[in-house]
Amino acid sequence: MSLSEFQLIDKFFAHCSVERSDVLLGIGDDAALFKAPAGATLVAAVDTLVEGVHFPNNTSAADIGYRALAVNLSDFAAMGAEPAWATLALTLPRADDEWLREFSAGFCGAARQYNVQLVGGDTTKGSLTVTVQLTGYVPDGYALRRDAAKPGDLIYVTGTLGDAGLALALLEDQCKVTRQQQEYVLSRFYRPQPRVQHGIALRNLANAAIDISDGLLADLNHVLTASQVGATLIVDHVPLSTALQSVLQTVGGWRLPLTAGDDYELCFTVPQEKKAEVEHLLGRYPGSMTCVGTVENEMGLRCQFSSGQQFETSESGYDHFR
Ligand code: ADP
Ligand code: MG
Numbered sequence: 001m002s003l004s005e006f007q008l009i010d011k012f013f014a015h016c017s018v019e020r021s022d023v024l025l026g027i028g029d030d031a032a033l034f035k036a037p038a039g040a041t042l043v044a045a046v047d048t049l050v051e052g053v054h055f056p057n058n059t060s061a062a063d064i065g066y067r068a069l070a071v072n073l074s075d076f077a078a079m080g081a082e083p084a085w086a087t088l089a090l091t092l093p094r095a096d097d098e099w100l101r102e103f104s105a106g107f108c109g110a111a112r113q114y115n116v117q118l119v120g121g122d123t124t125k126g127s128l129t130v131t132v133q134l135t136g137y138v139p140d141g142y143a144l145r146r147d148a149a150k151p152g153d154l155i156y157v158t159g160t161l162g163d164a165g166l167a168l169a170l171l172e173d174q175c176k177v178t179r180q181q182q183e184y185v186l187s188r189f190y191r192p193q194p195r196v197q198h199g200i201a202l203r204n205l206a207n208a209a210i211d212i213s214d215g216l217l218a219d220l221n222h223v224l225t226a227s228q229v230g231a232t233l234i235v236d237h238v239p240l241s242t243a244l245q246s247v248l249q250t251v252g253g254w255r256l257p258l259t260a261g262d263d264y265e266l267c268f269t270v271p272q273e274k275k276a277e278v279e280h281l282l283g284r285y286p287g288s289m290t291c292v293g294t295v296e297n298e299m300g301l302r303c304q305f306s307s308g309q310q311f312e313t314s315e316s317g318y319d320h321f322r
Contacts, residue, residue, distance in 0.1 A: 004095060005123055012100045013088065016108035017118040020084060025119075032119035034085050040137035045075040051128040056171060061099045063190040064130060065106030070192050071213070072134035073114055074264040077199035078211035080144040082136045083114055088121035089131040114196060142203045144268070149208035149227035153269035153295040156278070158195050159287045160241040161216055163188035165260020166251060175250040181243035188241075192264035197285045202268055205278050209268035215259040216292075217313065220267055221301055230300045233293040235311045254311065258303075269295055 014027045024033040036042055049068050051057055069086060076083045088107065111118055167189035169175055170182060177185065202209060208227055210219045216238065224231055235254050244257065270278050282289050303311040
């Protein structure tokens with residue numbers, strides 16, 4: 001590694017996040033050393049963002065940095081896990097000081113917000129690609145999984161769905177909203193707020209959970225398949241932002257909030273008898289939660305309106321190889 005690469009790491013990454021007491025050795029050696037509390041199971045997730053695939057080519061460096069960590073944090077939220085230590089593999093076309101300063105501000109802002117320490121990484125030259133690996137822990141036996149939904153469970157989602165999809169429609173000039181709404185919707189895409197607190201609070205309460213990265217239908221289907229159950233989804237109970245409500249028909253109707261990805265909200269299932277406790281507990285955190293359906297014995301996902309009218313869809317979510 002050349003001197004300039006060492007300088008780059010020292011300047012932008014060595015001291016940018018938080019210093020956790022469970023890190024014995026951070027950036028600077030051949031590998032990092034950190035320690036999970038006794039009685040905890042380690043949790044790991046990794047996500048890669050490729051320019052032009054996972055974010056538009058003109059995305060600001062700060063947003064790329066923020067989002068690269070946020071998408072991993074969302075996976076942790078879905079496991080009910082506590083995020084703690086991150087590594088960052090950065091492939092850059094050139095070492096641009098200004099770009100790195102902004103990227104580091106975005107990444108490290110998210111790291112500080114969620115108490116994650118950047119403990120190492122790798123820096124290489126090539127097409128812009130950002131890979132973040134996040135490690136953390138959950139008390140033994142308390143991880144939220146996809147395969148534990150039970151017939152009778154209520155299906156909940158956090159926040160509102162379809163905002164990130166609407167952001168892409170706005171960027172492509174497919175529709176118009178007010179200036180204030182536009183700002184809000186774009187921030188939903190560029191600055192998702194992973195529901196880590198919700199996930200941790202749900203450890204004792206939810207049977208199954210997943211984060212909505214590929215669209216509600218696709219992600220809920222993952223839960224149903226893994227759990228060997230089915231469900232009925234009440235389409236018009238799916239929560240929408242006022243911005244999306246105002247242009248829903250222009251952007252394809254309910255298809256968008258059901259199949260657009262990138263919202264990074266949680267979808268989880270809760271036994272009926274825990275409904276009141278869940279709604280009380282999660283009511284304390286920012287972002288609402290809404291019951292959108294019920295888990296059933298019969299396999300498959302049935303979508304209908306609250307009027308009883310069927311909603312026909314063959315579409316699911318985003319698939320990179322389709
Ligand atoms: P090695 O050659 O042993 O893999 P490097 O020379 O690649 O180590 O990196 C030196 C140190 O800087 C290591 O501790 C590594 O984890 C850290 N590092 C490299 N790139 C980054 C980065 N983009 N962000 C954070 N730490 C990094
Ligand atoms: Mg290396």
